[in-house]
Each structure stands twice: as structure tokens, then as C-alpha cells.
Amino acid sequence: MKIYRGPAGAARDYVEADRSRADDYYLAEGSGLAQRFVARRDIAGETLVLERKLDLDGETYEKWVAGYGAETGVAKGRLRNDDQAVRFVEVTVNGPKTGSVAAALHPEIAAAYDAAQDRAAAEIVGWLAGHATTRAGPRGRQVQVPVEEIEAAVVRHFTSRAGDPHRHLHLQINARVFAAGRWRGLHTVGVRDSLEAINGIGHAAVMTDPGFRTTLAAHGYSLDDQRGEVVELAPYTGAFSARTRQIEINIDRCEAQWRGEHPGEEPGPALRQSWDRRAWSDAR
Known part of the structure; x- marks a missing residue:
């Protein structure tokens, strides 16, 4: 989970940089757009309506990130402008590499996998609409209240930064939410504490999607119900993961350097974990 702080323009750069080549993406890969959803719940919390709104282009996406209404251009309450x-x-929203490899091999699987990830995103947005909170009341006496309206943007990417097949969605919940009669700031700590639930919802939505499973079976594939891997493609994922190879090379380099400086010694688990962190962050 990422809590994004800073300029709206930098947020656009962030999603457009998650790509293998500069000309591959403009926001969502191949479309130039980000999907936008609004989830509204009544005060009693009994009725939820999830609506797909007009997509966001680069300009409207920046305004949306900054806290302005996409249609009206009006600020959603009092906005902070600092970094x-x-x-x-x-x-x-993503899955094991094997799902993306299967999608790269078969257009029908690609369409079904995209639909399953869309379903997962909708499930997550709906769940957050029913569980996210904000703070209301005077300073020092604030209480948590449920949100009545949240907005989400969904940016679709098909490859990793290294160019590997990697179909995934960036699901972004706007920090401006409506509750108790006005726009307020989302309680991000509560959302962060819900990460395991969010991950579980996303994983279950994709794994149980009937269209995805049926399309895989029609092409002779099966899913590992524990890990979500496409069983028949699991032996081949290494060949499609340049990032994995890069990390392995980085770890080997760290280990070789350390062993050259500490002949006859063996590295412990803490040291190996530090190598892993360094290897992952290098050229991230």
C-alpha cells in the first residue's frame, strides 16, 4: 500500500513511469485514460451504489488527485497545498506472473483476466465504502464517522518496468471523502490497517471469477487454488521475469563482495535480508 503525498502533477508522472518504455503508457497503457468510480452509501449504511463515471485524461486526473471535482472543478472542502x-x-491489484504469461499467449485469457481484475477493484472499492472512516468534530474532541462517498481511480498497466508481462491495476482511493455533511480527509491509518482484508478480497475476486477460470480451462490450464498460479506455466515464469533475474544478480553481487571481505565466514539471516532489500531497491 502506498500513501501518496505531494503535487498532483507528480502523481501523474508516478503512474506514467510504471512502464517498460516511455511511449508505451499515457496513464493507462494504450488508452491515455484512468477509470473513475464513485461509491455512495446512505447515512444508515444500508445501501451502496457504485458508479462508473467518465474516464480521466491527464489534465482531469491531476485535478482529481489535487482534490477537485472532476466534473465541476470545485474544491472538495478546504485543501492543503503543501508537499x-x-x-x-x-x-x-495483480496476481502471479503465470496469469500475465497466459494472458500474453491468448487474447481470450487476457480479456477474461482483465475483467477479473476489474471485478476485484470494484469489490475493494465497495468494501472500503462500507468500512472507511473520517474524523468529525472540533479539534481535541474528534470522533471517527463512516464515510458516505468515496472516489477511486483505476490505472491499468500490462507490463512491468522491466518489460515483462505483468497485468496489474493501480487502484487509488482519493483522500477527499464526504461524510457528516461536508468533504473531509480520509482516515488513512484505518485504510492501512485494512490491507490484509483488501488483499484477501482482491485475491478471492480474481480466483473465483467464473469467466477467468472457464477461459483458462478452455485453453487447457488450471489454477493452483492456494497460490493462484497457472499450474502449467509455473516452470516458465523465470524466463519472463527480467526483474527477478536482476534481483538475483544484485544479491549474488552483494554476497560475492561480502565473502571477499570476510573469508571463511558465513552470512547470517539478518545479513541476507539486508542484501535482499538492497537488491530490490537497486534500480527500482
């Missing part, structure tokens, strides 16, 4: 202002909370 520490929270703009959105993001989770990534």
Missing part, C-alpha cells in the same frame, strides 16, 4: 498533503491511498 505533505495526502492525495490518495493506493493498492495494486
